[in-house]
Amino acid sequence: xxxxxxxxxYLFRKEGQNVTxxxxxxxxxxxxxxxxxxxxxxxxxxxxxxxVNDFQKGDIAEGYxxxxxxxxxxxxxxxxxxxxxxxxxxxASSMTDRVTEAFFGQGTRLTVV
Amino acid sequence: xxxxTQSQPEMSVQEAETVTLSCTYDTSESDYYLFWYKQPxxxxxxxxxxxxxxxxxxxxENRFSVNFQKAAKSxxxxxxxxxxGDAAMYFCAYRTPTxxGAQKLVFGQGTRLTINx
Numbered sequence: 001x002x003x004x005x006x007x008x009x010y011l012f013r014k015e016g017q018n019v020t021x022x023x024x025x026x027x028x029x030x031x032x033x034x035x036x037x038x039x040x041x042x043x044x045x046x047x048x049x050x051x052v053n054d055f056q057k058g059d060i061a062e063g064y065x066x067x068x069x070x071x072x073x074x075x076x077x078x079x080x081x082x083x084x085x086x087x088x089x090x091x092a093s094s095m096t097d098r099v100t101e102a103f104f105g106q107g108t109r110l111t112v113v
Numbered sequence: 114x115x116x117x118t119q120s121q122p123e124m125s126v127q128e129a130e131t132v133t134l135s136c137t138y139d140t141s142e143s144d145y146y147l148f149w150y151k152q153p154x155x156x157x158x159x160x161x162x163x164x165x166x167x168x169x170x171x172x173x174e175n176r177f178s179v180n181f182q183k184a185a186k187s188x189x190x191x192x193x194x195x196x197x198g199d200a201a202m203y204f205c206a207y208r209t210p211t212x213x214g215a216q217k218l219v220f221g222q223g224t225r226l227t228i229n230x
Contacts, residue, residue, distance in 0.1 A: 031216050042119075042204060042222040050216060058217070088156065092218070101148055102208075102218055104158035 002027045006091050006105035012113050013078070013085070021076045021108045023091035032074035033092040033102065036060060043090060049074055050096065078110065086112045115140045117207050119221035126195045127229050133180075134190045134224045136205030143167075145209055147181070149190045152202040152223075161203070164188065192226075200228045 004025040013019045023032065031050050035043040045058030049068040063082025068074055074093075078085045088109050094102040116139045126132035138147070149161040164172045164181050171179050176196075180189045192199055205221040 033218055035220070040122075040223075040225075043220040045217065045219060048217060056217075059219075090158065092158070094216070094218070096216060101160040101163055102158075107156050 004091060004093050004103050004105045006089075006108050008108060009106065011108055011110045013110065015112055016080045018077055018079050019085075019110065021078070021089055021091075021110070023074045023076065023105060024072055025074075025093040025103075026072060027093060027103060028071070029093035029103070030071070030096045031094045031102075032068070033094075034058075034064075034066065034074070034076045035090045035092065037088045037090060037107075046076065046089075085110055115142075115145075115207055115209065115217065115219050117205050117219050117221035119203075119205055119224050121224045122222070123225045123227070125227040125229055126192075128195055128197060130195055131191060131193045132195055132226065134192075134203050134205075134226065136188045136190070136221055138186050138188065138205070138207050140186070140207065142209065145207060147179075147188045148206040148208070149177070149179070149188075150204045150206060150220075151199075152204065153200070158204075162190065195228050197228050197230060200226060202226075 007022045033048045034046040044060050046064050047066040049055035065077045090107045091105045092102040118137050145166045147164045151159045151161050162174045162177050176193045178191045202223045204223045208218045
């Protein structure tokens, strides 16, 4: 089945540690996105990418990094520089056709302990 | 920068009634795409409806329809015959077209919809 997979579903991190969230899609989509969602709030864009080896900062990129070495994969690293990393993280992908919607993964809940 | 605003943090409606969720956006572009997504308690994002800015006709998907007012930069969602399964967070989203380079998909703050039986 085609889809977009995020792992792990739950992640715990100690303060000062970097952690990487995985996002893989087999939909042959060109564009991929990372969002952060805090309780009761909307989705805020962290990074997005249209093609391999190219990505752009979103609205809240500070403290995060990404890579796009393969079309199927767009991992997000939450670095120790991110002051408040506890949140729900969503990955999405889409074609670049005119009206195609984005498909989302199930999300990763990151908690700093 | 493009922004999307949903001014209603919470809405409630009686089952079988009609409810309208508001969304406004800010952009200098003439061509773009608009979406409404639903996020139930499972937190899985589900597409509800989509609209291309160059199309004047309002999109409709079964009980869901939009009122797209391009000049006013308004994109409201109407849910008719509300059902208990419609209870969720609803997000309005804006996307830039491919011609402008990497597509940026921006979301509003969301509206929590409660259905009263």
